[in-house]
Amino acid sequence: MQSNVKASPSRWAQFKDSHFWHSFKKDKIAIVSFTIFALILSASLLAPVLAPFDPYDLTQVDIMDAEIPPNWQENGDERFVFGTDSQGRDMWSTILYGTRISLMIGVCAVLLQAFLGIVIGLIAGYFGGKVDNFLMRLADIQLSFSTLMVAIIVLAVFQAAFGAELYQELALFMLIMVIGIAEWPQYARTVRATVLAERKKEYVDAARVIGLRSNRIMFRHILPNTLSPVLVISTVQIANAIISEASLSFLGLGMPPSKPSLGSLISSGFEFIFSGSWWITIIPGIVLICLVLVVNLLGDWMRDVLNPKLYKG
């Protein structure tokens, strides 16, 4: 490329000058939440490096090590910082791997929701009329079933029909599908409402006057202008998806104990909580609460920033 007369500021410089960055710097809650979230995220991504044991490798597990309390307690073992669970797995390693699974389910389910919801919302909002009516009534029907109820029925039927073994293999995939499909109306409604507002603006007419096709107008012109609210609900939805997964796992319909997520860890420790082995439930519980809390706090902050009606000074 030829050297242009005046280079416009780089993306990074633009970002540093933006309202987004300024309000982030000012908001202590956002900074703390973001730091904790980044810590949890990187710890779970680096699980194979950080974890002293591989909880999926049965040869590293010894049943004799079962239910050892955290190492600051009386009967603690130096090898197991947070103790072990009922099968003798190191809690610290299991939590790292479990967080990874929980986050993966949360993020993938939300990606699926977002994909379905954005496409359906765009189509409903852009074309309007009967298409809009049909799709939105579909969303209403979907919303009238609670996510958990749908998930429980689908997962229970699947487990009964194809047996527990196949289910264990496909659990991760199934959870993503079920949570993903059950919650698309949230996105579809938000996107549709924004599209309805954007479609009236003259830049959309201008694109039509150029002769662009509907697809191109929808995805290239309207979609980028609807992304702020999508970003905001995404944070809330990730937190919701993680909780849904945890609840399903707690009910025994989620991840199998051999590949535990945070939810199934909490669930598997629940039997032992009265026999004094509190750490198997409480520690992953705290991690789960922290994770969901910081994601929600980040979402709150983002909603305040991206909503132009709330701009201050």
Next chain:
Amino acid sequence: MALLEVKNLEVKFGLRSGAVTALRDISFTVDRGQRLGIVGESGAGKSVAAFSILNLLSRPGYISSGEINFDGKNLLKMSPDQLRNVRGNRISMIFQDPMMTLNPVLTVGAQMVECLQAHTRVSKEDARKIALEKLKLVQIPSPEKRLDQYPHELSGGMKQRIIIAIALLLNPDIIIADEPTTALDVTIQAEIMDLLLELCTSQNLGLILITHDLGVVSQVTQQMIVMYAGKIIEQGPTKEIINDAQHPYTQGLINALPQQGVPGERLYQIPGAMPPLQRIPKGCAFHPRCTYAQERCEKEQPDFTISGGCRVACHMVEDMIKQANVPASEEK
């Protein structure tokens, strides 16, 4: 002494990047029966001026210096109660958007009665009578019916008439009208302006009319102020300014009107656009757009020069008047 006297008013806005001066050195007077127009393009500070007269500026704007004397008392030193009394009873305001004044869930009558009862002790029946009388004054068709209607049942022109009736409720001395007809069609604009003009004469009201429309100002007002980038650049009798503007910006504004041009030929145009408040240039704020700008204009802020009945803030006008006066004095 004039009823309302604004003296060296300065308004600032506290922004993230520091305080910005929105208005500087604004002085004018308005008496009962006088009509003053404040003209300028968006961003010139004309609405800020209107709001600061009643001390209605909201954060981050504040009056940093100057005086606003009403009936001999400084409004800026009044207690909130006294100020409220002046706002309602003595000076009232008409906004561009009628819905800034009208509450969509109350009938017109209820709003007028409420306004009256908030400021004076009248019974509900008397208040309604006064309201009806004012509606008749603004020549609204079938005024009795309007009292029980909601704002959304009325057309734009009728809403603006009701706003004027509300502004007249407490028999004010001065009305400030901020772009009262910008949202209306020309035929209705003409009617509303005619009404305001008539009311000013019959009720002996003072009027401060804020607008961007030179045509409206020339037809309604006696005195006018032209503002640019937060400053007064020309001030004086309307006729004099419209017929023989001194400041290059005022000349440009008048010549840029399509009705001043030769049909089919290019219009006179002022190059560029008004700078935002944060980036007002040094010296004369207008110099980057001025065809007569000299070196001095880039450095020095011009002071007011008296030219005929007007004051003009322009170095060129100052020089021209000096030149015209020097030989005359030498001859003596």
Next chain:
Amino acid sequence: MTALVNIKNLYKKFPIHGDWLDQISFANGRFHMKREYVHAINGVSLDVQKGEALCVVGESGCGKSTVARVVMGLLSPSGGEICYEGQRIDHLSSNAMMPYRRKMQMIFQNPYASLNPRMTIKQTLEEPIRWHQPKLATGELKDKVAEVMKSVGVDPSWGERFPHEFSGGQRQRISIARALIVDPEFIVADEPISALDVSIQAQVLNLLMDAQEQRGLTYLFITHDLSVVEHFGTRVAVMYLGSLCEVTTARKLFAAPRHPYTQALLSAIPRLEDEKPDFIRLKGEVPTPVNLPSGCVFHGRCPHANDRCKREVPVLREVDGTQVACHAVEEGRLD
């Protein structure tokens, strides 16, 4: 001479009833479906001649913007035809419409909404050419964008910036550049200067006039500001409540307006004159376009209306080279 664009007996109504559930209403002891429409355009016929600037004037709600949108194919007409160079274009598929999209372009009113906030100026300007001339080499495309940006007075080095970094006047220039970049013959301008400041209005009007001279453009110019028409227009069409009142040359309209509504409109322009001239007061209010008055749509406010005006819809008739739709003019009652 054939007209570039013909608008033939155009009608447009918008439904304001909701879906079928909202339509059910109860009256006179039985249920029935209630359908209501806003009659935005009622039988408008207009020819736009090549090379002229035809101005459509009227007050808010008179349907002038709807005419612009129907002509551009943004709305489909409820009745009537739109022809471009004699070819009917109002019912074409988007593929068949493509060649016409290059020939006709539009400039919008609101400079703050007419540019996509997420696209840089360069992206906005490159898109139409890429779409219509996919084979154009990147170098040529860049030159073309730079050339058009220069011609509207926007520095080409600002191409990487986003719309929010520009002032209203500059945005309107960019909008004009977007319309000009495909080298159109015909431009519909929907109130292109009414959102701008006085000094900027003159700049944009000059720009539009320069573009017309250099490129031989034809304009359909929608505005509510009669003084702009006087300066800019070749011919003028005055609209009231979805119908045409008067179609004539700009010079004739300002010298001797025929229709009572045009007369009232002209008298209401605030002019820079010492004494306020008497303006013609219209009685009453503009009726709603939902329930149109019978006969002449203007009869309720017209100072010259008689019984015939209430009954019979006037049609455009040629009087001394001016087309007027008024019974009073036809009967010579006004003189």
